[in-house]
Amino acid sequence: MPNRMLIAVVALAALAMVQTASGASYQPGEEGAICLGCHAEKGMTTTFRNGETLSLYVNDKELAGSVHKNLPCSVCHSGFSPDQHPKRQYKSKRNFTVVKAEACKQCHTFKKGIHVQMLGGLKDGVCVDCHGGHSVQSMKETSGDGCTGCHRYPVTMTFKDGTKHRLEVDENGLKASVHKKLRCADCHFGFSAKEHPERVFKDRRNFRIVAAETCRRCHFDKYTKTLEGIHFNLLLSGNLKAPVCIDCHGSHTISSGRHEKVRSAQRCEACHGEIYRTYSTSVHGKALISSHNQDVPVCSDCHRAHDLSDPHVADFRNNIPQMCSNCHANEDLMKRYGLSTAVLRSYLEDFHGVTITYYKKQKNSVRHIAVCTDCHGIHDITRTKGPDASVVKANLVKRCRKCHADAADNFPESWISHYEPDFKRAPLVYAVNLIYSVFIPFMIVGLVLQIILHIWRYAVNR
Amino acid sequence: MRGKERLKHEYITRFSRWRIIEHQANAIAFIVLVITGLSQKFHDSSLAEWIIINIGGIDKARLIHRYTGLVLLVLTLQHIVIASFGVIFRRWAPTMVINKKDFTDVIDNLKYYFGMTEWPARCDRFDYKQKFEYWGVVIGGVLMVLTGLILWFPTLVFRWMPFLPGQIIPAAKATHTNEAMLAFLVIVIWHIYNSVFSPEVFPLDTSIFTGKISKERMIHEHPIEYERLTGVSLEKPHHPAEGDEEGTGEGSQDIV
Numbered sequence: 001m002p003n004r005m006l007i008a009v010v011a012l013a014a015l016a017m018v019q020t021a022s023g024a025s026y027q028p029g030e031e032g033a034i035c036l037g038c039h040a041e042k043g044m045t046t047t048f049r050n051g052e053t054l055s056l057y058v059n060d061k062e063l064a065g066s067v068h069k070n071l072p073c074s075v076c077h078s079g080f081s082p083d084q085h086p087k088r089q090y091k092s093k094r095n096f097t098v099v100k101a102e103a104c105k106q107c108h109t110f111k112k113g114i115h116v117q118m119l120g121g122l123k124d125g126v127c128v129d130c131h132g133g134h135s136v137q138s139m140k141e142t143s144g145d146g147c148t149g150c151h152r153y154p155v156t157m158t159f160k161d162g163t164k165h166r167l168e169v170d171e172n173g174l175k176a177s178v179h180k181k182l183r184c185a186d187c188h189f190g191f192s193a194k195e196h197p198e199r200v201f202k203d204r205r206n207f208r209i210v211a212a213e214t215c216r217r218c219h220f221d222k223y224t225k226t227l228e229g230i231h232f233n234l235l236l237s238g239n240l241k242a243p244v245c246i247d248c249h250g251s252h253t254i255s256s257g258r259h260e261k262v263r264s265a266q267r268c269e270a271c272h273g274e275i276y277r278t279y280s281t282s283v284h285g286k287a288l289i290s291s292h293n294q295d296v297p298v299c300s301d302c303h304r305a306h307d308l309s310d311p312h313v314a315d316f317r318n319n320i321p322q323m324c325s326n327c328h329a330n331e332d333l334m335k336r337y338g339l340s341t342a343v344l345r346s347y348l349e350d351f352h353g354v355t356i357t358y359y360k361k362q363k364n365s366v367r368h369i370a371v372c373t374d375c376h377g378i379h380d381i382t383r384t385k386g387p388d389a390s391v392v393k394a395n396l397v398k399r400c401r402k403c404h405a406d407a408a409d410n411f412p413e414s415w416i417s418h419y420e421p422d423f424k425r426a427p428l429v430y431a432v433n434l435i436y437s438v439f440i441p442f443m444i445v446g447l448v449l450q451i452i453l454h455i456w457r458y459a460v461n462r
Numbered sequence: 463m464r465g466k467e468r469l470k471h472e473y474i475t476r477f478s479r480w481r482i483i484e485h486q487a488n489a490i491a492f493i494v495l496v497i498t499g500l501s502q503k504f505h506d507s508s509l510a511e512w513i514i515i516n517i518g519g520i521d522k523a524r525l526i527h528r529y530t531g532l533v534l535l536v537l538t539l540q541h542i543v544i545a546s547f548g549v550i551f552r553r554w555a556p557t558m559v560i561n562k563k564d565f566t567d568v569i570d571n572l573k574y575y576f577g578m579t580e581w582p583a584r585c586d587r588f589d590y591k592q593k594f595e596y597w598g599v600v601i602g603g604v605l606m607v608l609t610g611l612i613l614w615f616p617t618l619v620f621r622w623m624p625f626l627p628g629q630i631i632p633a634a635k636a637t638h639t640n641e642a643m644l645a646f647l648v649i650v651i652w653h654i655y656n657s658v659f660s661p662e663v664f665p666l667d668t669s670i671f672t673g674k675i676s677k678e679r680m681i682h683e684h685p686i687e688y689e690r691l692t693g694v695s696l697e698k699p700h701h702p703a704e705g706d707e708e709g710t711g712e713g714s715q716d717i718v
Contacts, residue, residue, distance in 0.1 A: 407620070416632050453572070
């Protein structure tokens with residue numbers, strides 16, 4: 001049967017191919033077989049002049065997995081052959097390694113490229129330090145996408161201004177980061193074991209600004225927000241100190257900012273140290289730092305994180321009451337601290353509140369109107385009750401005088417606080433409201449009744 | 463019938479020119495104050511927003527409100543001064559002074575409305591409804607002007623009167639806003655009814671515009687004054703209040 005014949009031939013051919021393939025996996029060669037005859041035995045050692053010993057055992061399995069498996073031993077171990085086995089003396093184990101590594105340069109000449117730059121920072125490093133000796137492998141196979149193969153060492157790059165930058169990546173930090181599942185090339189776009197474009201940056205800052213541009217490839221929403229932010233616009237205007245993504249979030253050790261508020265505030269501290277110190281003495285800052293209170297606002301709660309605007313512009317100022325009320329009009333939140341949620345309403349009902357509401361609607365802010373922060377403080381917000389109360393009050397008249405220049409010392413007392421006027425706190429206001437709440441309905445009902453009676457009489461008389 | 467028709471077209475002068483101007487000025491000031499003031503009181507409503515934005519913003523609305531308030535101040539002040547002088551120096555009869563008859567007139571009119579008597583109260587130059595409105599305007603005007611000034615110049619209050627408690631400012635605001643609401647409602651409900659929608663004057667009581675009133679209405683609404691002016695004794699029904707009020711004397715009609 002010709003069919004059966006054909007199957008048999010194909011099967012045989014396949015078998016042969018498999019055998020060839022497996023046969024090709026390791027062939028020590030004639031020379032290798034002779035060397036391994038002795039060196040595959042454990043226990044053989046050599047002693048250096050400084051007394052260090054080194055095992056001369058060669059793991060044949062390791063050798064079989066290396067990219068050099070088909071090379072005869074003498075290619076690297078020059079001078080050695082089945083006939084010749086010169087006796088050499090080395091100072092130390094390290095000296096031995098350095099001398100042996102010279103052998104690599106017979107084939108791998110590095111006159112330029114990544115290794116030349118890299119080795120600049122690795123003065124004492126030699127090839128085998130990274131690549132191993134008998135076990136030398138393709139970089140691709142040694143470590144994931146091969147980056148940490150080199151970047152776990154303190155390799156450096158040199159900027160145009162002469163400064164050096166360490167390119168060592170802390171693998172543990174990387175594994176603990178929120179990006180642990182990403183591959184290096186996801187951020188370092190265009191880099192791989194094969195492609196490793198050489199880039200030259202002016203200086204470290206320039207490098208970091210360019211590096212941060214990769215973030216937008218995933219976090220485009222945040223990126224578009226930053227376009228409206230003051231930091232981005234400072235950067236555009238030439239202030240290179242303005243922070244980019246990685247300045248606040250870190251790079252390889254990036255973590256989610258949601259979990260620990262104090263860290264979020266500390267990020268801002270890096271540049272805004274003075275403000276952070278003021279904040280840390282405020283009622284909010286104290287609670288955050290001393291008791292890790294997670295209810296209190298940190299910088300980004302008021303200033304926002306990505307689209308943070310210039311706090312000196314009118315729009316920001318006019319929005320402060322709404323900003324504070326994010327928490328201070330929240331019934332559940334305020335209950336925990338025994339604070340009133342009437343603060344926003346009572347402010348908005350007063351002259352200042354009405355004015356500012358209309359300034360926002362009119363879209364023209366004629367002048368500064370007192371908002372929450374003017375009486376309560378900005379970064380140094382203090383409690384209005386307790387020991388600080390008198391300080392708050394004493395400062396109040398100063399603020400009043402900014403607009404009401406002729407305000408007398410007791411002028412702030414005309415503000416009867418954010419509470420509804422009651423009999424105890426403001427008897428006069430309470431009385432006026434009470435009288436009118438009775439008088440107006442009494443009057444109107446009386447007059448309407450008279451009108452009805454009048455019409456009724458007129459109709460009856462007709 | 464013919465006689466009655468004739469009475470309809472015969473007029474008696476009721477108000478002098480100055481009283482007419484005064485009313486119109488007061489009315490305009492009041493309307494402007496109500497529009498700019500109630501918009502501030504109900505600042506959240508969409509109508510208020512529309513008004514304030516179209517005026518040109520909250521600052522302009524307040525400016526207009528305050529200067530119109532000054533107009534009201536002048537009107538109120540001049541009225542009080544002139545009227546006081548007029549009454550004190552016996553140039554005018556104190557026809558606006560509230561007296562005992564006004565209270566009995568209220569009761570009489572209520573009785574009439576309920577059908578307990580056949581005739582309404584017989585009134586003089588100003589009936590109790592008009593007196594009520596007049597004193598409302600005078601007292602309310604003084605209150606509004608005073609509290610308005612306090613709100614306009616809050617710092618001066620403490621400079622000049624440091625003994626005042628701080629809550630005088632919010633109390634002034636409470637008074638101003640409540641009194642405004644009361645005045646607005648009384649004018650809209652009571653005054654507009656009596657001078658526009660009341661079946662006795664509908665479609666409009668024109669006497670404050672022309673200064674004249676028809677004999678028919680005069681006899682009907684102000685019989686005592688009519689009698690005093692004309693010397694004609696009207697065929698009047700028996701009235702319990704009659705005779706309580708002696709002729710108020712001078713018979714001048716140029717009265718506050």
